[in-house]
Amino acid sequence: MYKAFFGLNDNPFSIAPNPHYLFLSDRHREALAHLTYGLGETGGFVLLTGEVGTGKTTVSRCLLRQLPANTDTAFILNPALTELELLATLCDELKISYSENPSLKQLTDLISHYLLANHEQGRNTVLIIDEAQHLKAEVLEQLRLLTNLETDTKKLLQVILIGQPELQQLLKRQELRQLAQRITARYHLLPLTLEEVSLYVQHRLQVANRFEPLFTAKACKYLHKYSGGIPRLINLLCERALMAGYGQSKVPIDHHMVKQAAVEVLGEVEEFSLPYKPVAIAATVALVFAGAFYGFYQAAISNPNLGATQAQVQTQIATQATIQALPQASVQQGAELTRAEQVSAEQTYAAEQIQPTANTLSTEQRVLKQAITQSQNIDNAYAGLFGVWQRQPISGLTPCQAAMEQGLACHQQQGNWHSISRLNYPAVVYLQDESLGDFYGVLVERDDDQVLLQLNEQQLWVSKHWFNQHFSGTFELLWQPTKRVPREISRGSHLSQVQWLENNLAKINGRQARLMDDFDHELERELMAFQRQHGLKADGIAGSQTLVQLNLFTSKQGPRLTSALSNKREAL
Structure with missing residues (x-):
């Protein structure tokens, strides 16, 4: 019933044991x-x-x-x-x-x-x-x-x-x-973990010919919560959520649809909320700083001779109180930041909070807010990504189908800023505003700690910290494959595939490729080193994610995120 609407050629969440949908966590x-x-x-x-x-x-x-x-x-x-x-x-x-x-x-x-x-x-x-x-x-x-x-x-x-x-x-x-x-x-x-639930859902969608994301990151968290990581229950919930999306003519599938699906499939379900909501964090930080500032203000009134040095000390105490009130998870938002980056982000966030409150937003803030409200249609984001590649969407086809018609391939992934920067490709990114509403943008370019983000038809430079605060963890990019990517290369694979793996690892590491007789220990060791370096499971098996990553790193075609610009742009 809903297959054509979502661009599927099969029912991806049937509970029948179809070997084509085999997913090995x-x-x-x-x-x-x-x-x-x-x-x-x-x-x-x-x-x-x-x-x-x-x-x-x-x-x-x-x-x-x-x-x-x-x-x-x-x-x-x-x-x-x-x-x-x-x-x-x-x-x-x-x-x-x-x-x-x-x-x-x-x-x-x-x-x-x-x-x-x-x-x-x-x-x-x-x-x-x-x-x-x-x-x-x-x-x-x-x-x-x-x-x-x-x-x-x-x-x-x-x-x-x-x-x-x-x-x-x-x-x-x-x-x-x-x-x-x-x-x-x-x-x-044991049941699937949260990360494996997302991979499981995306795997089944890809087998059914849907390569772009269909479930939001928050929807996957609700799937994991209500299913307990049980694949059979995940299938039932996804099936019912797709029916709801089809009935409402809505894409992508959000957490509200998953919750309703859980009620229909499992009966009454318990309420739960995700930790560290941005609104609650901002309110807590504001209250803490206000209290500290008020204390300083009262001290200044009672002692008019308070010197400039003492005033600076009091201000630093108030700022430090604000920084300590900021939950660690709100800064990271799923990103694996270094300690220096964490401190910088915390100081930036605190500095933003102690700015005088204005009755009206600045011009830059109004432009950004308006761009966000106009970026709630994911198709516009994909159209922007096609534009970066000098391509066009095709009416009647899903974005990935349109990409395949024009010699490109889609790659969808869950990750953080470092996952995107390692791949170094422009990407459609799933974002959330302060009220956890979904909106979509295109990462077009990167210049040090700032990124050029396209929201609808507006391109804005934003800080990496701002991006991390709003990024939900799902992104998709386009790339130009040079040949068909095999499903998996491991011990026992055909010798031509083993040689292909050796050739690409040699190219990445800048060495001469060896003539392979089999999948030997040296190749396995080098493959595991590549997997560890790029945040993949170091199991010595070149699965679909590893093979796509290899192709992405060896491909010379298409645009990249890194910019040769040396001038700094003021982030919003």
């Missing part, structure tokens, strides 16, 4: 690594637990695709069975024929013969049981007896138990202590 990757390690060992059991909807089945399906070709698998989805029914189901999955009304011994013998024959042919056998918390103790004991069949070096049957946290309690029972001792790897899957 750091936790999912770690769980997958544990399972893979457990299967590579000689033990018989591997355990994966997690709350409902955290993605346990997703991890198991991903594991199945990574198993060697010489592996036979049996997948049991409904484990509420007796010992006889479980063995019969295992025979069905492995295509083992058995007579009508077989006994427990007959089925056990048939499975044992199958496992021995498989081993002689160089094949492995893996049994995966989902919802394993429903298994009866006697059935688990029967599984343990099956894994007794072994050679001198390995078990002939390996079992993966997947279930909710109750499975851990089940395995602590006294009669199952022998099975618990045979578990060679276990992992408890």
Whole structure:
């Protein structure tokens, strides 16, 4: 219903386990690594637990695709069975024929013969049981007896138990202590973090062909709060929020729509607010300074001989009180500032607060306020970014679709000022005014600690401190790719992709590229150094974010933020 309105070619938030939408967070990757390690060992059991909807089945399906070709698998989805029914189901999955009304011994013998024959042919056998918390103790004991069949070096049957946290309690029972001792790897899957929720939502949108941001940063915070980081609940909330956006013909999806979606999906939800609202901060600072200034004023009246030096000291005390009242988080606003930058920002903010209050705004402030009120349409911001690239929006297409038609690509990211400055590209930025209202601008140019910001059709120089106060954390840029970017490069990738990675890292580091035979340790070390340098997870795997960053840094096409201007402009 809403796909055309949002520029989607599919339903991105269906709860059906579509492999095209597979998103592996750091936790999912770690769980997958544990399972893979457990299967590579000689033990018989591997355990994966997690709350409902955290993605346990997703991890198991991903594991199945990574198993060697010489592996036979049996997948049991409904484990509420007796010992006889479980063995019969295992025979069905492995295509083992058995007579009508077989006994427990007959089925056990048939499975044992199958496992021995498989081993002689160089094949492995893996049994995966989902919802394993429903298994009866006697059935688990029967599984343990099956894994007794072994050679001198390995078990002939390996079992993966997947279930909710109750499975851990089940395995602590006294009669199952022998099975618990045979578990060679276990992992408890936790919900997604706030950062991972944003990445998860954007990933699913991109698979459905929507590359520009659709949910505001604040909406993602509400998604994380109401879903608890559970992917299944995130899908339900996003689906309902998209329906609301479509019904109101509104883009992007804001936190109000997410809250309403939570009420419809989850019932009554608790109220919550994000910390350090700018209005509350400003009011607190103003009150503290007013109190300090009033005290100084009374002292001056009572002592008219108060000298200039004493007056300066009192003023410094009042200013220092104002600076101390300013919450640390309000200065940073998500940015990773150095201590020197923090002190400078605090002093700048305090200096702004002690200026005499005027009944009317200055000309610069009026211009800025008017530009903000005219910048609440995100399409105007994208049009401005196209203008920087000497391109034009295309009627009937989303901005990213229009960019692809003109040989460009979109890159959306959550981050802070340093994330933008490292990439050094003009970008559409999501901003918030003092009342937490959303508006949008284009970062056009940077000159030391000032940036040229385009709001609607007005270009204004603002301080980096002002930008950090209003930046919500979401930005999107355009870039010109030189070739198709692969989805991931890691050990086991095609040699041409490994060579491409080596060539680009060599170009960035200013060295001669090596001729690669495989993904070696030196390449992995250099890749991890690049990831650490640019704020990426240093896992030695060139995922989508790392590959885009590599392309962005090696591309020579298009405009950049850095300016050759040497003159200073007074920031608003």
